[in-house]
Amino acid sequence: MKKILLTALLLVFTATTFFFSQPAFAGDAAKGASLFSANCNACHLGGKNVINPSKTLSKTDLEKNGYDLAAIIAQVTNGKPPMPGFKGRLSDEQIEDIATYVLEKAEKGW
Secondary structure, three states: OHHHHHHHHHHHHHHHHHHHOOOOOOOOHHHHHHHHHHHOHHHHHHHOOOOOOOOOOOHHHHHHOOOOHHHHHHHHHHOEOOEOOOEOOEOHHHHHHHHHHHHHHHHHOO
């Protein structure tokens, strides 16, 4: 009986964790916040886009434009005119931290 109860509790805990947890991002959002502030705020303050207002960093716009963690990492790394790429200026880890921060902020509505 104890094995059945333990198994049931384990299944409930696993299902609850899987279905109700926040999305897991790879980078460090806290580090990403300061990196974003130093490198991205000029154009993307508050998740906006001063160059192209239709392509903000809001969750809606990111989803509409097909952006996920990998796509944001690619955008920050390589750029896409008029946005410069940060490859060589920032490490891969720093870029991943920025992408994680962007997704986390987008999830919370900036």
